[in-house]
Amino acid sequence: MSDKPYHHGDLRRALVEAGLGILEESGLEALTLRACAARAGVSHAAPRNHFDGLTGLLAAITAEGFRRHEAALRAGIAAAPEAPQLGALRGYVAFAQANPALFKLMFGAKKLHDDPELSEAANGSLAVLAGIAEGLDWPGAGDREAAMAMLWALAHGVADLTVNNSLRACTRPDGTLPGLAEIYPGYKSKKGAPGAPS
Amino acid sequence: MSDKPYHHGDLRRALVEAGLGILEESGLEALTLRACAARAGVSHAAPRNHFDGLTGLLAAITAEGFRRHEAALRAGIAAAPEAPQLGALRGYVAFAQANPALFKLMFGAKKLHDDPELSEAANGSLAVLAGIAEGLDWPGAGDREAAMAMLWALAHGVADLTVNNSLRACTRPDGTLPGLAEIYPGYKSKKGAPGAPS
DNA sequence: CGCAGCATGTTTCCACCGTAAACATATGGA
DNA sequence: TCCATATGTTTACGGTGGAAACATGCTGCG
Structure with a gap:
């Protein structure tokens, strides 16, 4: 049907x-x-x-957005095998910059329909970050959840502020963001921490 | 008038x-x-x-939000004199949690009227973070802009994901967020880095 | 003092939005 | 063949922001 x-x-x-x-x-x-x-x-x-009205349609669009978001994370990780966390961060920000309106919809204020398709798609992106955080040995970040929260928050903060042009005051003339490359001073990737589970 | x-x-x-x-x-x-x-x-x-229509009114409300946001940053800094960066981060997140709808408006998707009052208020919050970043000696973060971008992005990411309940999977049963206290493993505050300039 | 001019607020209308119900049409199986 | 149902259209309704015409009251100048 x-x-x-x-x-x-x-x-x-x-x-x-x-x-x-x-x-x-x-x-x-x-x-x-x-x-x-x-x-x-x-x-x-x-x-x-x-769809169940507008919210249902938005939920479906958002779900597709999270699938592409997950793909962007994996692409970023694949592009930096020696530093998967940094690669994921780059992928996260690159996705937001390439799809600003979609990113705003995904993490925007509107309450979406509680859709199983949406939950599954969002959990896909989360799983990628979780897999990355598994291999992150951040000094001071004790458990896996802490590392994942820090990684996610940092990526999301950069992405959201970039989309809203709020980090304009911090961007270099060439458009790059300072500190992004040096943002993981203390990380060291463990072996056996591939792209993601699932 | x-x-x-x-x-x-x-x-x-x-x-x-x-x-x-x-x-x-x-x-x-x-x-x-x-x-x-x-x-x-x-x-x-x-x-x-x-006001210039709805966007003008929203801009005025947002400006007041940034004034309160700046106050929250200063309060957080004052509550942790030995670690002003951590205090500012706590203030940032606390503001978002205490005023979720206002926070969404301030950093939401809607394009607001280009208002000098709004710019001034937003720059007030920015100045506080800039003053804090001045005293932040983050390993690997070379210049002041880099430190400020990292600090801001981290705070904003935690705040935004918290407001959207996206970090739910990472929060402890007592509601606290792991990694938030250990999030600055390498910082050391320089003397003479007070709340903020201006 | 009195009136003209303007700042302020109301009324009325319009286009667009999301939702809902009644209606029309096409599909596929009994 | 023929009906139940999935799909799509038409029409209507309340709510939104915006614009124009109109009403009201302050303020300053003669």
């Missing part, structure tokens, strides 16, 4: 892609139920057959 | 306070131009005489 379209041809997926396109082209403020429906070529009431 | 009210009695301030009250009581989604006007006892078109 979800991959065998009747009238339109997988309208559910079309609506999510329409939302992602609107986010890229026009930003978060333009992300409207009616706009998504129009871009998908259907009436504004059609989405109700596939 | 701004402190000598004609009809209402400082409606501008009343509207900002109404907005802050709505944020506290009902959250960010309830923060509406019409709701603020109603709470201040005027028609929904009255705010237009004092």
Whole structure:
């Protein structure tokens, strides 16, 4: 019932892609139920057959965002095998900079529908960070949760402040952020701490 | 012209306070131009005489938020004279937890009116962090901007993820966040690095 | 003193939004 | 064949921000 379209041809997926396109082209403020429906070529009431109102559609878009977010984390880790934590941080920030509107939606203020698809996607990104933190031997950070919290918070803080242009005062003329490369002075990666579990 | 009210009695301030009250009581989604006007006892078109539409009102509310944010930073610093950076971080997070809706507005996705009052208030908080970073001798963080960016990003990341309940998986049963106290393993505070300049 | 001008606030209207219900249409199985 | 149901449309409603016309009261100048 979800991959065998009747009238339109997988309208559910079309609506999510329409939302992602609107986010890229026009930003978060333009992300409207009616706009998504129009871009998908259907009436504004059609989405109700596939999502629980606007919040349901936003939850589906956000879930796709977390899947891409997880991919960005893995890409960053793969690009820096000798320092996976730093690579994950770079991937985290790169994703936010490449998809600012989507990032704002994912971590924005709006309360989304409690969707199992969304939970699973978000947990995917979390699992990547958890796997990375496993190999992080931060001086003073005792347990795994502490290391993960510190890593996540640092990455998210840089990403969010960058998206909101709040770190503008700290960025160098070439656009890079000072301290990002030196941000893990005391880490040393243990062997056997690959990309992530799951 | 701004402190000598004609009809209402400082409606501008009343509207900002109404907005802050709505944020506290009902959250960010309830923060509406019409709701603020109603709470201040005027028609929904009255705010237009004092603000440039909704974004102008939100900018004024956000400016007041940054003033309180700066006060929270200073309070956190004063509470930990031996470790001002850690104190500022605690103040940053405490403010976000005490005023989640206001924090979301301040660092949320909505593009606010470019207001000199808002810029000044935001720069006030920034100056506090800059003054703290001056005294931060983080191993590997070369210049002042780097230290400030790291400090700010870490504080903001913890605060934002806490507000969005995203760090729920990392919080201890008693509600504290692991790693927060041990988060500055290598810092040592220099003498003569007080609360902040300005 | 009195009136003109302007700051302030209200009323009314408009376009857009999300939601809901009634209605239309196409699909697939009995 | 024919009906139950999934899918999509039309229409309507309340709520939002914004704009214009109108009303009200202060303030300063003659």
